[in-house]
Amino acid sequence: xxxxxxxxxxxxxxxxxxxxxxxxSYVGRYATTRAKLRTYLARKIQERGxxxxxxxxxxxxxxxxAALGYVDDRAFATARGAALTRRGYGERRxxxxxxxxxxxxxDALPVREEAREQGFDAALRLARKRxxxxxxxxxxxxxxxxxxxxxxxxxxxxxxxxxxxATARTPxxxxxxx
Numbered sequence: 541x542x543x544x545x546x547x548x549x550x551x552x553x554x555x556x557x558x559x560x561x562x563x564x565s566y567v568g569r570y571a572t573t574r575a576k577l578r579t580y581l582a583r584k585i586q587e588r589g590x591x592x593x594x595x596x597x598x599x600x601x602x603x604x605x606a607a608l609g610y611v612d613d614r615a616f617a618t619a620r621g622a623a624l625t626r627r628g629y630g631e632r633r634x635x636x637x638x639x640x641x642x643x644x645x646x647d648a649l650p651v652r653e654e655a656r657e658q659g660f661d662a663a664l665r666l667a668r669k670r671x672x673x674x675x676x677x678x679x680x681x682x683x684x685x686x687x688x689x690x691x692x693x694x695x696x697x698x699x700x701x702x703x704x705x706a707t708a709r710t711p712x713x714x715x716x717x718x
Contacts, residue, residue, distance in 0.1 A: 553589035559596055567610045571619065574602040574611055575642020614647045621651035628666025631655040633696025663697045663705055664714070673706045674713065 554562070562584055563577060572580075578598045590596065605611045617638050624634045634655045638648040655662070668675045672688035685706045692702030708714050 551588050553591040554585055555591045556596065559585070560601065563601060563605065564610070567605060571616055572611060573613045573616050573642045574606055577602045577605065577611055579642075613643055614650075616641065617643045617647050617651045621655055625655055625658050625662045626665070628662050628669060628695060629655075630659050630662060630692075630696030630698070630701075632698075633694075636696070659697060660701060663692055663695075663701050666692065666695055666697075667705045674708045674711045680709075 552558075559581060563581055566572065566580055567577065578601075581596075581598050581601065585596070602611065606613070620637060620641065621634050624637060629637075631652050635648060635652050638651060667673050667688070670688075670691055671677060672691060673680070673685070676684060676688075688706035689699070689702045692705060693699060705714065
């Protein structure tokens with residue numbers, strides 16, 4: 541069976557109302573930050589082009605959406621931080637994720653403090669999930685301990701916590717003060 545050639549006309553260049561419509565559609569579908577919204581809109585302008593002389597003020601559009609409550613960087617940071625903590629990530633890794641999402645330090649600070657407070661519990665969740673230290677099955681070799689430490693450090697936990705968990709022989713050993 542022969543296929544008909546499809547001819548797709550390129551989308552017309554964007555103008556102010558079209559750009560605002562694309563932005564509205566984006567924030568309606570995804571939880572986002574002002575920085576991610578600006579990046580998305582800049583990519584759309586690059587793909588489709590811009591109709592008009594002056595380039596649009598993406599910063600002003602993102603701020604307008606933030607003022608309307610469509611974009612809330614602090615709420616995004618809180619949600620992302622909680623999700624990463626539940627997955628077992630530590631404060632350093634959460635801070636990196638928030639920075640990558642364009643969250644300013646002021647909005648990230650409460651989330652990082654919360655991650656710091658829950659750091660040990662998050663490390664234990666990751667250790668259980670990845671079967672590190674006392675949660676491993678079978679005999680644990682020194683190489684297994686090193687791999688466990690490396691996995692916990694990559695997940696954003698400090699070395700002392702990673703070492704304590706990866707070298708523990710039983711979960712009860714972790715409950716002891718020390």
